[in-house]
Amino acid sequence: MKRLLFSTALATLLFSGCAVQSTKSDKAQECITLSEISEQDIDYDKYFTDGTFRFDFHHYGDCNSENYAFDGMKLEGQWAGSHKSLINPFGYGEQLFRIVDTEEQKVIYQNGYCTLFNEWQTTAEAQKTTRSYPESLIFPCPKRDFTVEIYARNKKSKLFEKRYTYAASIGDYNIEPFTPEYEAVDIHIGGSIEHSLDIVLLPDGFTAEEKEKFMTACDAWRNALFAYEPFTSEKQRINIRAVWAPSKESGISIPGKGEWKKTLLDCRFYTFGSERYQMTSEFHKVRDVAASAPYESIFILTNSDKYGGGGIYNYYGLGSAGKTGKTGEVYVHEFGHSLMGLGDEYVEKGNTVSEFYPADKEPWEANLTTFVNFSGKWENMIAEGTPIPTPVSDSLLRLPDTQWPIGTYEGGGYLEKGIFRPWPKCMMNQLYDFCPVCQAAIRKYLDYICK
Numbered sequence: 418m419k420r421l422l423f424s425t426a427l428a429t430l431l432f433s434g435c436a437v438q439s440t441k442s443d444k445a446q447e448c449i450t451l452s453e454i455s456e457q458d459i460d461y462d463k464y465f466t467d468g469t470f471r472f473d474f475h476h477y478g479d480c481n482s483e484n485y486a487f488d489g490m491k492l493e494g495q496w497a498g499s500h501k502s503l504i505n506p507f508g509y510g511e512q513l514f515r516i517v518d519t520e521e522q523k524v525i526y527q528n529g530y531c532t533l534f535n536e537w538q539t540t541a542e543a544q545k546t547t548r549s550y551p552e553s554l555i556f557p558c559p560k561r562d563f564t565v566e567i568y569a570r571n572k573k574s575k576l577f578e579k580r581y582t583y584a585a586s587i588g589d590y591n592i593e594p595f596t597p598e599y600e601a602v603d604i605h606i607g608g609s610i611e612h613s614l615d616i617v618l619l620p621d622g623f624t625a626e627e628k629e630k631f632m633t634a635c636d637a638w639r640n641a642l643f644a645y646e647p648f649t650s651e652k653q654r655i656n657i658r659a660v661w662a663p664s665k666e667s668g669i670s671i672p673g674k675g676e677w678k679k680t681l682l683d684c685r686f687y688t689f690g691s692e693r694y695q696m697t698s699e700f701h702k703v704r705d706v707a708a709s710a711p712y713e714s715i716f717i718l719t720n721s722d723k724y725g726g727g728g729i730y731n732y733y734g735l736g737s738a739g740k741t742g743k744t745g746e747v748y749v750h751e752f753g754h755s756l757m758g759l760g761d762e763y764v765e766k767g768n769t770v771s772e773f774y775p776a777d778k779e780p781w782e783a784n785l786t787t788f789v790n791f792s793g794k795w796e797n798m799i800a801e802g803t804p805i806p807t808p809v810s811d812s813l814l815r816l817p818d819t820q821w822p823i824g825t826y827e828g829g830g831y832l833e834k835g836i837f838r839p840w841p842k843c844m845m846n847q848l849y850d851f852c853p854v855c856q857a858a859i860r861k862y863l864d865y866i867c868k
């Protein structure tokens with residue numbers, strides 16, 4: 418759902434009818450509601466070391482079912498996240514995980530995320546076969562034994578259900594210590610690791626001789642991000658580092674054109690049949706490379722001039738490093754997805770039904786509403802007297818954008834009707850400036866991350 422401006426052809430493929438059926442889990446699984454997901458005071462030093470714990474698994478299934486299988490555990494470098502914000506309260510994401518202290522049976526860490534697997538579940542292929550994707554969680558390293566709990570949203574109710582648990586012993590000799598493999602380079606340092614958003618930029622498809630080219634691309638990525646509010650005025654709360662990790666061959670695989678490259682992260686175009694949807698399914702490898710720098714958010718720059726990319730919440734963002742067309746804007750659009758799960762505000766013409774956004778459920782994304790539960794969204798930012806829904810006209814668009822009212826404009830989340838966005842234009846639809854609602858949501862998220 419976090420794909421880059423994908424084609425109508427892909428939309429047809431994606432929404433062509435993976436009928437959502439009840440699964441065994443509908444009744445049997447333990448549900449948690451968003452009201453139970455609240456911030457608590459956790460004494461970081463009591464429960465955690467300064468390190469990062471990594472839990473690897475495989476996420477597999479078909480269009481109707483999802484399961485998880487253990488893969489391994491690693492101890493990585495310094496924890497780059499906040500020592501205060503340990504229970505993510507936003508309710509963003511299709512998946513959620515909790516770390517529970519065994520001795521006290523207390524939730525000591527919680528975060529939400531989305532996955533490529535969940536997007537694959539909506540493709541026609543998922544109706545015919547099962548498929549497995551490597552996935553991975555990172556969290557501050559617990560001092561004592563703990564349980565990893567993974568929750569997924571019920572496809573009908575959209576409530577989180579507990580789907581998987583793994584009891585980990587901190588003394589387990591299978592926990593692999595991490596040794597940084599690659600060089601980390603500072604691109605922009607705004608503040609301390611603990612109180613800043615730490616972004617890591619990773620290369621794919623750059624050979625050992627192309628280090629300069631990658632570093633230039635990293636500077637361009639930084640400049641693109643800081644060209645847009647709210648990031649322009651939040652520089653002091655953002656750190657950007659690059660990890661230099663060369664590939665064997667130069668360029669990126671384009672399977673639909675028969676072009677294949679041996680690259681470190683195996684990024685490729687034509688994900689789920691969409692030429693422009695450029696992603697990798699090798700997420701464990703992505704984590705291996707990222708761990709050479711302290712990080713909370715991953716963005717991959719590929720050595721390609723071809724337009725394309727993607728971004729998935731708390732997973733990774735990706736964009737072509739080549740300077741073709743609107744490269745900078747694409748970076749920032751995808752980062753909006755990968756940082757905090759902002760929804761796409763654009764419309765796929767003729768698209769009337771979406772498995773992602775059923776009409777009777779409120780989207781979890783901060784910048785979309787179906788009016789099922791609008792009070793939790795941007796209602797308090799709308800001036801009195803603004804018509805709801807808010808009409809958009811050519812004469813309105815001819816006015817300076819400072820005169821556009823914050824409202825509820827119909828169309829968004831790939832749908833023409835029944836779903837509403839806050840402003841006529843935004844980075845999340847037309848690669849315009851972020852709308853005031855997206856800007857406010859990003860600032861609020863940075864407040865949480867940088868606490």
Ligand SMILES: [Zn+2]
Nearest residue numbers: 784843852855
């Ligand atoms: Zn927006």
